Amino acid sequence: MGEDGGGNVVLVNVAKIVLLLVNMAFMVAGSLLVYFSHRVKTSGWLDAFEGDYAWVGTTTFLCTLILGAVVISLAMLGCFGALLRQKMLLTIYAVVLVLTAGFFVVIVIGAHSAKSKAEEWSAKDFPAVESETSIGENFNQLYCAAQVPYYCEDASINDVLTVFGQSLPGYFDNSVSNFSSLCGVLNVTQVDVVCKVCELVKKYDQYSPVLDWAEDKCPRxxxxxxxxxxxxLSGGNVSAQGTAVENNAPYGQCRPVFFELIEKWGNTLMVGSIIVCIATVAVLVLTLVVRHKRAVIDEEEKEHTA
Incomplete structure (x- = not known):
């Protein structure tokens, strides 16, 4: 084999190593996407888009889950293709890379659209469009539900009684917390009223990411x-409280930072997808190089054997 042949072998080996490393990184990224889809689903944030925008939550969850699975499968295929250097495998891998890049382009467009829509709505008074009312109502439910574990486990008992319009003067010191510990122990009407809400703690524990965000960005x-x-106390009757922003509703106070959150998500998803698109194109080029050089080496080996 001549100098050109030796150079081809070196180039193929370097490209193969780079492909393996990149695909290992893709495998990690795919696993993180699957985990992220689970976190998004269980965090409660998607509940803010129930009703008119339920498709947003469903699409976000399914896209991240499917995308994670596709990236993992793609990475495995890429590793096998790089190791075996079979033309057919590399060809299939190249085609899948093109499709994946196209999918990420769609995500970039969708993320940019969501970011732009959030910027547009935040610049207008409520409701920016009629359907924003349902988002506001969902947000209020989510915000209040996320507070339940705090009320029943961490807040001062006297503060919790005040929140729910109850009063027991002289019963508790202001430093005493963990309202749930009173339930079933202290048979007092005012306590029983709050304990009915505290029965929902386990149900609303999943909303801890929302509570963490609220404490940082839109404190109670x-x-x-x-x-x-x-x-x-009304059992979640939104209509009894007026519109989504009336009577000091949480959405009226948190609306600006909520849209900032959507803008942040959209921007992160958009930038991340652009980076992945660029990486995918780079991997595609490497794949085509390996495939082409593999064919050249095979041809030279045939000529040398002959």
Whole structure:
């Protein structure tokens, strides 16, 4: 084999190693996407898009899950293709890479659209469009539901009684917390009223990411907590509380930072997808190089044997 043949072998080997490393990174990224889809599903944030925008939550969950599975499968195929260097495998891999790049382009467009829509709505008064009402109502339910574990486990008992419009002067010191510990122990009407809400703690524990976000970006205050107290006591009757922004509803106070969150998600998804698109194109080029050089080496080996 001549100098050109030796150079081809070196180039193929270098490309093969790079392909293996990149595909291992893809495998990790795919696993993270699958995990992220699970976190998105269980965090409760998708509940904010129930009703008119239910398709947004469903699409987000399915896209991240399917995308993660596709990336993992693609990475495995790429590793086998790089190791075996079979033309057919490399050809299939190249075709799948093109399809994957196209899919990520669609995600870039969708993420940009969501980001632009959030920017547009945040610049307008509520409701920016009629359907924003359902998002506001869903957000209020989500915000208040996320507070339940805090009320029943961490907040001062006297503060919790105040939130729910109850009062027991002189019963508890202001430093005493963990309202749930009173349920079934202290037979007092005011306590029983709150304990009915505390029965929902396990159901709403999954909303801890929403609670963490709220404490950082839109903290509870006397006004929105009074709204939540009445909302939870009414069994989640949104219509009894007025519109999504009336009477100190959480959405009225949190609307700007909620749209900032959507913009942040959209921007992160858009930038991430662009990076993946660029990486996919780079891997496609390497794959075509390996496939082409593999064919050249095979041809030279045949000539040398002959």
């Amino acid at each position: 205050n006397t006004q929105n907590q009074a709204w939540c107290g009445q909302f939870l």
